[in-house]
Structures are given as structure tokens and as C-alpha cells.
Amino acid sequence: MPRLALTCFALQLVLRVATGAVWCYDSQDPKCGPSMWKDLAQGCGGDNQSPINIDRHKVQRDSNLGDFHFEGYDQAPPAMWKLSNDGHTVIKRGESMSEHINITRGGLLEKYRALQFHFHWGNLKGNGSEHTIDGHQFPMELHLVHMNTKYKTFREAKGHPNGLAVLGFLFKVSHADNSNYNTIVAGLKNISHPGDFVDLASTFCLNNLLPSVAHLSKYYRYQGSLTTPDCAEAVVWTVFEEPIAISQSQLNAFVNTLHFRTNGTSPVKMTDNFRPPQPLKNRKVYASKDATISHSTMPSASLPLLSLLLALLVVYFLGPS
Known part of the structure; x- marks a missing residue:
């Protein structure tokens, strides 16, 4: 079996099976949902959870978080x-995620090879x-999952803080279809039940699934x-x-077609x-050089009034008695 196939098989076992325990989401059964995972897998109660x-x-702004280099994404x-x-979930993995699809730069110190991508979603009435x-929300x-190329197996990689790099992309609802997702959406009807798989009608570049290049320098x-x-x-x-x-x-189509x-x-x-969302605890979140940082919510028009008020207070307390 080729090395990449072995890696993806290991990824399937480790990412989706809780070390012999049965886990699920609350929409399946609250008794094995996310609040219970720490009892099924000790790592789920750690300090650096996602x-x-x-x-x-x-x-915090980090000017070193610049543009990514997406190798093979095009x-x-x-x-x-x-x-x-x-x-x-619905997941894409396997041989077609070949070794020429990698990411570097963007503040990453190593090269990371693409392994798979998958989705998370809500319901008809909720995000x-x-x-x-x-x-x-x-x-x-x-989620596009990548593995550090310095490690030979997924099991080895997940034992290191820099073992994996995951790119997370959020979605919004618009009035028009996104034609770049038509092939995936059309394939969902063929994988309605667990264990189902399908070869999509056409292949495509991973770039097609992402926002425009102009927005890829804005991240956390x-x-x-x-x-x-x-x-x-x-x-x-x-x-x-x-x-x-x-x-x-x-x-x-995601909400109505697939089954747990x-x-x-x-x-x-x-x-x-x-x-x-899990507690941040002592961690820091960094903004790339182009990402949005929110400052004080005080309207700018209020600043001159605040300055005047401070000046009057100084005169009142420090002026002649």
C-alpha cells in the first residue's frame, strides 16, 4: 500500500474514532456528545482544545503572519x-490528495502536505x-487538514504541537449558487449513509473551493x-x-441529504x-498583517469630549484652592 494511502487510513482511524470509545454529536445522542468526550478520550479535556x-x-497583531504559498492548489x-x-461528516481523502499539494510560509516553519478536507454544519434553522x-457562528x-512533512506517519505527527496544520474556512449564505461547489453538492446524494462513497463527476483545483486570493492574507x-x-x-x-x-x-443539501x-x-x-468553542485559557490568538482587529467601541466623536472632561478634572483637582 502506498505511503499516502497508509497515512490517510491512519488519519481515518485516529481523526474519527475515539480510541475504542463511541463518540457522537448531541444531535445524535447527548450521552456521547461533545460535553462527554473528555470521559471517552482524556485528551479532549486538555488546555489547548479547539x-x-x-x-x-x-x-494580537503578528507582522510575521504573511501570505501563504499554496503549492499544487492550482x-x-x-x-x-x-x-x-x-x-x-462528508470527507475527501485518498490518493488524489497527492504529495504535490502542500502549504508553506504564512508563519509556518515547516512544509505541510494536504491529507483531506471535510465540513461541519448546523441545521435548517441554526448555524x-x-x-x-x-x-x-x-x-x-x-477544514483542510495538512501534515508536517518532517513526520512519516499521522500517528507520529499528532504527537507534536506542530504536527498538523488545519486551514479553517467559514461560510455565508448568498442568493446565488457557488458554481465551484456544484460538483461536491451533486455528489452528496450518493453518500447519504455511513460508508457510502462516490467518485465525483469531475475533478477540480483546491483553489476553487477557497475565497479569492486577495482575501487569503487575512487570517487568525x-x-x-x-x-x-x-x-x-x-x-x-x-x-x-x-x-x-x-x-x-x-x-x-448538506443538512437534508446525509445521515449519521x-x-x-x-x-x-x-x-x-x-x-x-472551547476555553482559550492561557493561549494567545494572533492576527495576520492584513486581518481585522477590533479596537475600542467608543465612537471617535466622543474622544474630544473625553479629552475636555479630563482637562476639566485636572484643573478642578490640581488648580488653585
């Missing part, structure tokens, strides 16, 4: 994209991104974890500021497959 809320009033792979339902910005989130960086058990704290996270636009009907893995006989719609 996702988080990104508070733009508290992020090339459609020769093999077909294979999409599957793994019982928790479902994992990361939030200033407390706002988005309709859906895309922090040290975190996988967002599913075993929640290994081995991820350099990058969450991009600019959402990807898709239509409501495209979003509904269950122990019962009745299928359960795959909705709300996200982990809520």
Missing part, C-alpha cells in the same frame, strides 16, 4: 476526487461552524487541537476571516456536527 471563539478585541489532480460519508468570530466550516492563528476525539493537541490552526459564499439550497452512523434501525439526519 475550536475557539476568536475575539477580535483581544487578538492543479487539478489526475485521479478523481472520492467523497465519502464516514458517519460524522454550524466550529469556530466563531466575536461570538458569531457561521452556517458551515471547511492559534495553537489548538483536533476537534474530534482523540482531540490531540497537535494543530497549528489558521482561521480565515473572509467567508465563502454558497446558496441556501447548497447548504440545505447509528446503532438503531432508523437513520438520523446529519445535522449540527460541530463541537462548541
